[in-house]
Amino acid sequence: MKLTDNVLEIRDLVKDFPGVRAVNNVSFDIKRNTVHCLVGENGAGKSTLIKILTGASMRSGGKVLLNGEDYWAHNPKEAKQKGISTLFQELNVVDQLTVEENLTLGMEDTTFGFLRKTDKINKMVSVMNSLEPSINPRQKVSTLSVAKKQIVEIAKAVATESDIIIMDEPTAAISESEIARLFKIVKGLRDKNVTVIYISHRLDEIFELGDYVTVMRDGRHIDTKPVADIKDRSELIRMMIGKTVFEEYTPKEGACKDAILQVKNLSNHKLKDISFDVHEGEIVGFYGLVGAGKTELARAIYGIDDYEGEIIFKGRRLPPSPDKAIEAGIALVPEERRSQGLFTILTIRGNVPVMNMKKISINGFINSSQERKVTREYIDALRIATSSTEKEASKLSGGNQQKVVFAKCLFADAGLLMLDEPTRGIDVGAKSEIYGIIRRLSAEGKSIMIFSSELPEIMNICDSIYLLYDGSLKATMRNGCDIDSEKIIHIVTGGDVTSGDRPNATEYRGRGD
């Protein structure tokens, strides 16, 4: 096999989903033994591209050449065998085994089934040691920190002579000092004949680590350049967001209403001292990229995760449990609609009334006709595409499934709705329908908190915007005044908040305080 200059060549790659082209004729090269960064906003197509490389998804068109040869992986195992390893956020190690056992998993040398201590093991351990000598190969992986588990995974990929290691937001869950160590390791991988594809929204990391960077936007390839040729963050940001025209946002009229939710000094394993207010009838957006803490914030308020701090809702302390939150008047549209929001084996009618059964029952007995009527009302109001209330939820499209979850939460008559990634994976038509629904609800006096990693979404409908990065609230701004989207990206990718620039800007609190 001749070693080409480019370890990976992507040519006119296309990926279609029903109703949307997620990857649109993308072409670029990845040079061997470099750290090649991949950036782009949510929905830019990065994750789909990566899924094609890792075998989790099949391409619809175009070519991928690995080491000059046609590459196709039907599943992650095949991808790994062909030389592309991936480090996901869900760690892929067996906690109950030792480091050594994990390194050799699937590749043991055996005599009649007996595990042998061979050179192969020593080689792998030495690879591990060269990356991080403080890890004892005999210790159980469960005793390692997340950062060290990542290193074990990297060591395994290197020792199995992967050509490419894809790292997907690896720094989301590790501390600063561990990040520094990871960077050293990543840089060193170039000397070990490994190419790293590094996906991150933390632009500082791109500048520190990357040799090349590819920017994607709206499914298209925007540019691939050596990092050295990029002047500064702004240039990169401009490439990422281009000339995005946001829909006209109409500022709300009327006097400022009372605060319906007051969050004070909220902290937990992810969140750092967050404080803010939500006012009646307000649509508040929480914007941040992966790992910023959006879902953790929603979960803490809803009472699923523990926290320290105070949450006051409608003037009273909010008890930390979902059923009490719902009783008090908060409803959550969860991040994962299939596994958290819906009862997929039940019908639409089975799903909609769940959070407020009182309204369709008398003395504990369900009023079927009321139930059907209510379901039909919501199907009509939200324009859920179905001919019957009896359609199984699992058979609906993503957009319609999300509408069912919405219906569920709306039926709870909540005064405050929390929407976690409300339009993720939904086609454009359904998206704008959902935005219309949200605006209508706000007009009716409901308060809405949107947690999203899609900037246009936040910009279109939110009255106030809170920016999250790494568990902290970095800045707040009112929509309608001149919003500088570059500045926003700058902040949510870890940039410094210059004080005095904006009203109500929150100071960045360093770690270790």
Next chain:
Amino acid sequence: MNVKSGKQESLRAQIDRADAARANIKNLYIYVILVLIVVVFSVVKLGQVEMFGRGHFLSPDSIVNLLRSAVPIMTLSGAFTLLMISGYIDLSVGSAMSLSAVVFAWLILNGFAFLPALLITVILGIAMGYLNGFLVMKLRITPVIATLVTLSIFKGIALLIVPDGLSAIKGSAERIMPAWINDYGRKDVILGLPWAFFVALAVIAVLVIVQKRTIVGKYAAAIGGNRTSAELSGINAVKWVWVLYVVVGLFAAFAGVARASYMSLGDPLSGDGMELDCIIAVLLGGTAFSGGEGSVAKTIIGALIIMCVTTGLMTVIPAFWQTVAKGSVLLFAVVLNHLLVREKVTA
């Protein structure tokens, strides 16, 4: 900064020491329990019997009896542990053992020599394990339900083989059960213990080694610990768990042979409750119910504890206390296991 790191250092040292202490408890508690049980039963009747004398818990007769009755669970629980480590369960082991006992006794009664009879029974055991593996791994029926179904079927077949009117396959006026049937499971070879006991010891030794030093043990832990990771690393989970089911069936057959040999008859109810004993042993031994962790050696100690409790209690309390005692032991083992083992978090 230095002061802070100094404080962090001593905090780290404290945490490490606590971890080490916890690890020590995790490894030693079971020996402590075993010793306690033995002591309690040795002491409890000291007013009436002499220490080490006749009727005492630690008298030679009593110990030999205990070890002889422990042969089936000793043979079986090691393989059971391996299966549990991979995250799967087999509730049919008791019936598989009974069926094996019945078949073995039938073969001996009908003229087969020991080794051929043993061989045939073992093949039956393998077949039973294969069936379980098929239902669970290929047809993907929940292990509990699948093995309850096979429990029913094996028990049924065992009952059907025994002719109507008899309670077991045994010798009669027309056809005598050859006396040498006892040679394996009952006859004194060394120190009063039969061949079956030493075979059980060998089985345990083999399985301990298998768990700690072979690919079977490692893969069982990998599959039980994180099946996705294991499969991503190229491990064929379906194949390996199927193998474990077969191994369990194999040793269930051995256990049945030992029991039939000991009792000189094939009792279709002889294995009843064996799955419960195995579960208690496994729980006491610190195996996680969701898989990934476990120890054959500790399960065996757990099995010994149950045998001591069962036989010891028989000398102290009337027979009708046995069930409630066993139920309490099970719940105790559950609580103990719950405190000791941190179950892996699923989603």
Next chain:
Amino acid sequence: METKQRHTIGRSISNESFISIFMVGVLVVLFAVACAFVPNFYLPKNMINLITNNWFVIILGIGVTFLLITGNFDLSVGGTIALTGVLSAYFCQAANVSQNALANGLGLPYGVAVGLALLCAMGIGAINAFFIARLKIPSIIITLGTMMLARGIAQVITRGAQRNTSLPDVFGVLGNMSIQGTSIKVSVLIMILLVVLAFIFEKMTVSGRRTYLIGANPVAARLSGIKVGRHLTSLYLISALLAGITGILLASEFKAGVSSRASGYEFDALVISLLGGVSIAGGFGSVLGMFVGAVILSVVTSAATGLLLSPDWQFTLKGVVTFIAILAQRFALDRRKG
């Protein structure tokens, strides 16, 4: 956009109803086969017996089915029957009448004895609930333990035998009572009543609906405000109570509290629930299906008896029938979806 209600049989009935109807079809087929091959099977008396012989397993099946729908087992019900029966005898046996310890009880009035015995049954349910709902330990293990605990206590109280002496006359009334002028036992009537109530619960109450929700997606259930732990606790208490009622009735019928009563009934309850279409994956099943499953089981076992097969065939038959049912249901549902 108007929504239309489609009333075609093929689409608008739920999957549960589909499976129940499917199993009724299976029942009819099996029944026909039995009539063809078993002498004297086709007798009205026989057919009624098919339903009434199993009344105790059906009552147990109610609790077991609901718990299976949530993804949990309850194997303790057989032991609870024994315990409640024995306690109901012990509590109302005359005090201090005999040298024989087994003939002496606490001398309480029958009504009080029954009430106390049922409370103890619910105690078993409470133990189940604590370990399963609170500590989240797998239900298969816990209920095996409580099964032994319950039966074990019954054995201790009866010294491994039974308590059948010094009982007040009223003790034998409930279990042997028949409706005026008919031969339908009150127990059977209670069973039918409970099944009807259970069906209403399942189809028409909020609490019944919650059972399905918890089974279908426990995470979503919690996020939707359902108090999962509390609900499971209620189900385990109900299951224990149902077993307790059955125990009282059986003890009354046989005028004795027997420690070996109901051996294996928990397994039969599981079998009829599975035959009725319950999926252990959760969120799917019906007591009506369970009832059909009970009749199917009756047909199979009485056909076996009618064919002069020894009772030893029961185990094998139950296992095989369950297995075939699981596969058949899976097949039928797959065909329906695809």
